[in-house]
Amino acid sequence: MDFKNFKVPYTSDDRYSKKVAYFSMEFAIHQPLKIYSGGLGFLSGSHLRSAYELKQNLIGIGILWKYGYYDQARNQDQTLQVTWMEKIYSFLEDTGIKFQIIVHDVPVWVKAYYLNPETFNSAPLFLLSTDLPENDYVSQTICHRLYDANVSTKVAQFMLLGIGGAKLIDELNFNPDLYHLNEAHGISSAFYLLQKYKSVEKLKEHLVFTTHTPEEAGNEKHDIYLCQKMSYFCGFSIDEVRKLTGIEDDQFNHSLAALRFAKMANGVSKLHGKVSNEMWSKYSGICPITSITNAQNWRYWADKQLYASMDENNDWRFDDRKWYLKKRAFEIVADQTGKLFNPSILTIVWARRFAGYKRADFLSWDMERFNALVNNKKYPVQIIWAGKPYPVDYPAITQFNNLVQLSKNYKNVAVLVGYELALSKRLKQASDIWLNNPRVPREASGTSGMTAAMNGAINFSTDDGWIPEFINDGNNGFVVPQADYRNMNVQEQDAYDLDKIYEMLEQQILPLYYDQPDTWRQIRKNGMRDVRVQFDSNRMAHEYYEKLYK
Numbered sequence: 001m002d003f004k005n006f007k008v009p010y011t012s013d014d015r016y017s018k019k020v021a022y023f024s025m026e027f028a029i030h031q032p033l034k035i036y037s038g039g040l041g042f043l044s045g046s047h048l049r050s051a052y053e054l055k056q057n058l059i060g061i062g063i064l065w066k067y068g069y070y071d072q073a074r075n076q077d078q079t080l081q082v083t084w085m086e087k088i089y090s091f092l093e094d095t096g097i098k099f100q101i102i103v104h105d106v107p108v109w110v111k112a113y114y115l116n117p118e119t120f121n122s123a124p125l126f127l128l129s130t131d132l133p134e135n136d137y138v139s140q141t142i143c144h145r146l147y148d149a150n151v152s153t154k155v156a157q158f159m160l161l162g163i164g165g166a167k168l169i170d171e172l173n174f175n176p177d178l179y180h181l182n183e184a185h186g187i188s189s190a191f192y193l194l195q196k197y198k199s200v201e202k203l204k205e206h207l208v209f210t211t212h213t214p215e216e217a218g219n220e221k222h223d224i225y226l227c228q229k230m231s232y233f234c235g236f237s238i239d240e241v242r243k244l245t246g247i248e249d250d251q252f253n254h255s256l257a258a259l260r261f262a263k264m265a266n267g268v269s270k271l272h273g274k275v276s277n278e279m280w281s282k283y284s285g286i287c288p289i290t291s292i293t294n295a296q297n298w299r300y301w302a303d304k305q306l307y308a309s310m311d312e313n314n315d316w317r318f319d320d321r322k323w324y325l326k327k328r329a330f331e332i333v334a335d336q337t338g339k340l341f342n343p344s345i346l347t348i349v350w351a352r353r354f355a356g357y358k359r360a361d362f363l364s365w366d367m368e369r370f371n372a373l374v375n376n377k378k379y380p381v382q383i384i385w386a387g388k389p390y391p392v393d394y395p396a397i398t399q400f401n402n403l404v405q406l407s408k409n410y411k412n413v414a415v416l417v418g419y420e421l422a423l424s425k426r427l428k429q430a431s432d433i434w435l436n437n438p439r440v441p442r443e444a445s446g447t448s449g450m451t452a453a454m455n456g457a458i459n460f461s462t463d464d465g466w467i468p469e470f471i472n473d474g475n476n477g478f479v480v481p482q483a484d485y486r487n488m489n490v491q492e493q494d495a496y497d498l499d500k501i502y503e504m505l506e507q508q509i510l511p512l513y514y515d516q517p518d519t520w521r522q523i524r525k526n527g528m529r530d531v532r533v534q535f536d537s538n539r540m541a542h543e544y545y546e547k548l549y550k
Contacts, residue, residue, distance in 0.1 A: 016056035162188030184254035329430030
């Protein structure tokens with residue numbers, strides 16, 4: 001294949017003829033390609049699958065992480081062990097493209113690999129690597145670990161994605177109409193492109209930005225002098241950078257720079273769009289921020305047999321299929337933990353990235369009610385936890401390990417390791433209740449519930465992220481009614497949410513599952529039906545062309 005004048009290797013639909021290069025730090029396209037950590041990757045993976053289905057003129061730019069994010073294993077006592085395993089991918093093509101970028105005043109060789117659209121049904125994806133014998137060891141490690149804990153390595157990774165990605169596009173002679181940054185990790189590309197376009201005004205015509213972070217503290221900032229020392233600004237002096245970005249202090253705020261360089265940005269749910277506009281309104285020179293709600297690829301995620309029996313109105317087959325999906329997933333639970341779960345029992349699953357605000361262990365904050373819940377003879381439950389904490393987020397790892405120790409006391413409570421695409425799908429199939437309890441309004445979108453609904457799980461969530469656009473309480477899911485959170489401190493908010501979650505479980509959800517199976521089935525179906533149209537990533541990929549790229 002000729003990569004010197006690269007074109008998308010299929011005829012693009014006229015509606016989507018505008019050329020777009022989509023930059024993301026991670027892509028969760030399929031289980032065998034382990035270059036993702038969590039929601040951001042799941043989102044960009046679904047985006048590339050839908051771009052392929054809709055035949056959009058779009059390519060993905062990412063990094064080939066040698067050790068992936070990390071492999072989640074167990075210590076002797078079942079607690080979390082972080083392991084690093086070299087990944088080998090025979091299905092990636094070597095493009096033969098090699099070029100240099102400057103990092104820390106030193107030339108670093110970059111090699112580009114290619115994921116053919118036919119391999120996993122995704123838009124063309126180019127992945128960059130510095131793991132080459134021509135580079136010194138430190139330069140080789142830039143692409144070793146996704147979100148490396150070392151600050152300098154992380155800045156170098158941002159440069160590899162941004163500057164390296166923009167340079168690769170020149171090597172391909174792709175000449176995109178737009179550079180789309182999915183999160184601000186790749187904003188170093190703007191400094192590279194400024195040399196090409198010569199002015200911020202001209203750059204703005206070609207740059208759009210998606211923000212995923214609903215609070216200012218969560219946006220990446222790095223010492224501006226460190227960035228300068230590392231050649232992040234492509235030859236611009238600090239004074240020039242301050243003038244170009246309007247950043248006065250010594251912290252280079254990647255998102256703020258992106259919002260000032262882009263012609264348009266978007267939040268990832270209606271609520272997040274509103275929160276983002278409020279959050280950034282105190283800064284001048286910000287581009288307009290709209291919202292395009294995240295979505296997931298229905299064709300990849302949904303259980304087709306479950307949908308077929310729903311469409312045929314065959315309730316017996318529908319129930320039987322869900323029972324089978326649960327039974328099959330429980331084999332994994334038994335294999336990992338030695339616990340035999342029963343497919344007839346209501347199963348609650350909490351599975352996603354472990355982070356403080358997501359409150360993974362929330363149910364265990366009131367042990368009296370927790371014990372009553374898991375020992376309920378009339379309305380029995382089973383609980384599964386899974387998810388990957390960031391490998392050096394010790395509070396999150398402690399939270400995970402505490403749940404492992406807690407689970408040892410119960411036959412019907414399990415904690416699983418290895419939460420990636422494949423296990424994620426199985427756990428959604430295992431789930432009757434997909435529990436999601438972040439502190440409002442800290443979840444930008446929280447897409448895991450979408451794919452849960454595509455597999456017949458019912459969402460039970462605090463009212464955050466995409467949930468206000470989806471859940472009609474008691475009709476297609478269950479939602480904790482919002483309190484006046486703005487006038488509550490964190491402890492009051494936690495106490496209110498926890499009480500409501502238990503109250504709804506005890507008085508509404510459990511009796512409904514066991515005493516009114518027909519109503520329960522209808523809620524399940526309503527969720528499946530509502531998620532299919534509104535939260536399939538084909539809708540989202542289409543909206544990007546309509547709202548952000550036009």
